[in-house]
Each structure stands twice: as C-alpha cells, then as structure tokens.
Amino acid sequence: MRKRKVKRSPELPRPSTSAEEAGPSAHPVGGRICAVRRGLHDVWFVSTPIVFDFCTPEPGSAALTVPCSTDTLRQWWDAGREYQQALSRVADEFRVVHEKVARTPVLDRSRRVMRRLEDARDRRAEESRRADAAYTPVRETISGLLFEERRKRQRKVVREENWGWAEGEDGTVLVFRHDVPSPDFPEAITAGRPRMTLWELREVMVESGVLRVARWDEAAVAATDRELCDISLASLWRHHFQEDFYARHVTRPSDDKGYPSGGSGILGTGGYIGSSF
Numbered sequence: 001m002r003k004r005k006v007k008r009s010p011e012l013p014r015p016s017t018s019a020e021e022a023g024p025s026a027h028p029v030g031g032r033i034c035a036v037r038r039g040l041h042d043v044w045f046v047s048t049p050i051v052f053d054f055c056t057p058e059p060g061s062a063a064l065t066v067p068c069s070t071d072t073l074r075q076w077w078d079a080g081r082e083y084q085q086a087l088s089r090v091a092d093e094f095r096v097v098h099e100k101v102a103r104t105p106v107l108d109r110s111r112r113v114m115r116r117l118e119d120a121r122d123r124r125a126e127e128s129r130r131a132d133a134a135y136t137p138v139r140e141t142i143s144g145l146l147f148e149e150r151r152k153r154q155r156k157v158v159r160e161e162n163w164g165w166a167e168g169e170d171g172t173v174l175v176f177r178h179d180v181p182s183p184d185f186p187e188a189i190t191a192g193r194p195r196m197t198l199w200e201l202r203e204v205m206v207e208s209g210v211l212r213v214a215r216w217d218e219a220a221v222a223a224t225d226r227e228l229c230d231i232s233l234a235s236l237w238r239h240h241f242q243e244d245f246y247a248r249h250v251t252r253p254s255d256d257k258g259y260p261s262g263g264s265g266i267l268g269t270g271g272y273i274g275s276s277f
Contacts, residue, residue: 091124
C-alpha cells in the first residue's frame with residue numbers, strides 16, 4: 001500500500017539562541033524604543049498569537065516609539081522570549097501526536113488513539129492560555145503606550161496652528177503647512193498668511209467656498225502622513241469631517257468634532273482613537 005505523505009505545518013518562529021539569549025539587540029534612545037507587533041503564524045492555533053519586537057529608534061525617523069528604560073526593555077524582551085518558547089513547545093508536542101495519528105490508517109485508529117489526540121489538543125489549549133495570560137500584562141502595557149502615542153500625534157495634526165492657505169497668482173487656492181518647506185509653493189505667497197488648526201482651516205475654506213477646488217501642497221501632506229505613521233491625512237480627514245479628502249464630497253453631515261466610535265479592537269493596534277480632541 002502506498003504510504004500517505006503527511007504534510008508538516010510551518011513551525012513557530014523561535015527566539016534566537018546563543019549570543020542573542022544574552023538580551024535584546026535593540027536599545028532605547030532618549031528613553032524611548034520602537035515597539036512593533038508581530039503575529040506568530042502557525043496552523044495549530046485558532047487565533048494568531050501576538051508578540052512585540054523591538055528596534056533602536058533612528059534619528060529623524062517617524063516610527064512610533066514608547067517610553068522605555070533599559071531595564072524595562074529587558075523585562076519586555078524576556079517576557080516575549082518566554083512566551084514564544086512556551087508556544088513553540090506546546091505546538092511541537094501537539095504536532096508529534098497529530099502526525100503520529102495522521103500516519104495511522106483511518107480504519108486502524110482506535111478510540112484510545114483518538115483520545116490521545118484529544119488529550120494533546122486539550123493540553124495545547126491549556127498551556128497556550130497559560131502562556132498568553134503570563135504575557136498579556138506586557139502586551140497590554142506596550143499597546144496602551146502605543147495608543148497614547150497615536151492619540152498624541154493625531155491631536156497634534158488637528159490642534160496645532162501649522163496650517164495655512166493662500167490664493168495663487170492664477171487664482172488657485174493653495175493649502176500648505178507653515179512648518180514644512182514647500183518646493184512648489186513660493187514663500188512670497190505663503191509668508192504672512194494666518195496660522196490655523198486643521199479645524200479652522202476647513203471652516204475658513206468652507207465659508208469661502210474654496211474647499212472643493214483647493215490644491216494641497218504635496219510636501220505638507222507627505223509630512224503629515226509620516227507624522228501620523230500608520231494612518232494618512234486623507235483617512236484622518238474622512239473620520240473627522242465625514243468627507244472624502246480627495247473628492248471634497250460630504251458623505252454624511254456631522255457636527256461631532258471627535259472620532260466616530262469604533263476603530264481598533266485592541267489597544268494600540270493601529271487606526272483611530274475613539275475620543276474627541
């Protein structure tokens with residue numbers, strides 16, 4: 001009889017050993033560290049376990065960073081390594097039993113064999129829950145810090161008086177940022193123009209009837225997108241004003257100056273902050 005080929009599942013990423021076990025390669029700069037979510041993809045888990053990786057902040061980078069000391073980084077890194085090792089161990093234990101059952105012809109699978117598989121599945125679930133419970137405080141702490149950083153950046157874009165608009169020589173309405181040099185908009189046009197928040201900018205443009213025909217400075221938009229990091233100015237505009245940023249078309253009237261409720265389902269995973277500014 002032809003032997004059935006058993007398809008092996010991809011293994012969970014394992015923490016590095018040897019030299020890397022001495023500690024994380026990243027280090028805080030100015031008391032801050034870059035924290036990046038990573039999914040541990042493995043077919044044996046119903047949902048994807050999430051762990052945080054860390055990298056050293058680079059000068060001039062707009063990447064999200066969170067407050068962190070060297071000692072705290074080591075605690076977070078150790079917790080993540082232990083979490084991954086625990087998940088790898090339970091995944092391997094279950095894989096061994098599963099593959100042994102898979103090699104057994106269906107008609108030869110006794111109740112005892114199937115019970116062994118069920119026991120292994122139960123152990124995997126219990127050990128996974130235990131490992132996740134141990135790592136959850138670290139995950140929630142980092143997620144909460146990322147949440148606050150996103151909220152601070154979004155608030156800055158909306159509240160700070162960096163925006164301005166002017167009328168070009170050809171009558172075109174030009175929208176720019178006072179703090180972002182523009183290669184396309186001459187300083188003679190932008191200098192001396194009133195500084196305003198994003199809310200004030202839109203209100204003035206609506207009252208003047210120029211919202212739909214405005215030309216936005218590409219350098220200003222690009223700089224804002226970098227500051228927001230994982231969302232764009234167009235997305236922020238749409239969620240604040242219920243308008244399509246590019247088409248300038250009001251999709252739903254709203255007097256609410258806050259974000260609509262909803263957004264991310266997990267603290268700090270990205271997206272919009274469900275509170276007013």
